[in-house]
């Protein structure tokens with residue numbers, strides 16, 4: 250007899266053999282997805298015979314995909330972020346825990362009535378979280394990828410959030426508008442580093458959302474050069490940054506008229522968010 254617990258052990262072994270990082274965690278997550286079982290139900294039923302044939306088939310298929318290094322979130326179709334649930338697919342970067350730091354920094358500065366721009370919005374997770382968690386603000390999300398915006402609009406709908414998502418290159422769709430805050434998690438991986446990323450990221454996430462050109466800083470340059478035209482005086486420009494990018498980004502902000510720069514670390518202690526205030 251095959252028990253539910255045996256299925257998880259066997260799946261974890263298969264994932265381990267396929268060099269999947271965190272095989273135990275992924276074996277559990279995909280189990281919960283395939284059998285639609287939460288931890289509490291599993292703990293009560295783990296020694297029962299696994300009679301749910303559809304679930305068994307779904308689980309086997311999910312583990313096959315994960316062994317091919319398909320991202321976990323593409324198999325389950327969702328990712329949690331800031332306590333909300335976001336739909337994801339290969340057209341958007343999966344929401345990362347690191348990016349919650351950017352949302353938390355923005356939340357500290359948002360006041361009722363403020364208007365926020367989220368550039369390179371992707372799945373929309375940053376803007377939608379801000380609109381869900383801050384009181385009485387409005388926001389616009391922009392992305393160059395129409396396919397990403399389909400996901401972002403779906404995420405707004407799933408989370409019952411009223412957000413505007415516009416297609417275009419950086420500031421092009423918001424010409425003439427002024428915001429109290431601009432937040433942005435741009436592509437910031439240097440092009441030469443991309444081939445060395447994990448296969449999940451390298452082969453299954455959109456390169457357009459990762460590639461920050463030769464030194465990874467191309468979007469910070471373009472955005473800091475233009476953002477003052479779209480920010481109110483005293484407004485905040487808040488970036489997610491990659492490892493080692495702090496000084497270069499702080500310098501760009503300074504040269505473009507921003508002051509009071511603060512760098513924040515994420516939960517892994519990496520310098521992850523840079524904030525500047527327009528003079």
Ligand code: GLN
Pocket residue numbers: 345347434435436437438450458459460
């Ligand atoms: N932090 C992401 C990664 O390491 C990259 C995100 C980005 O380029 N904005 O995969």
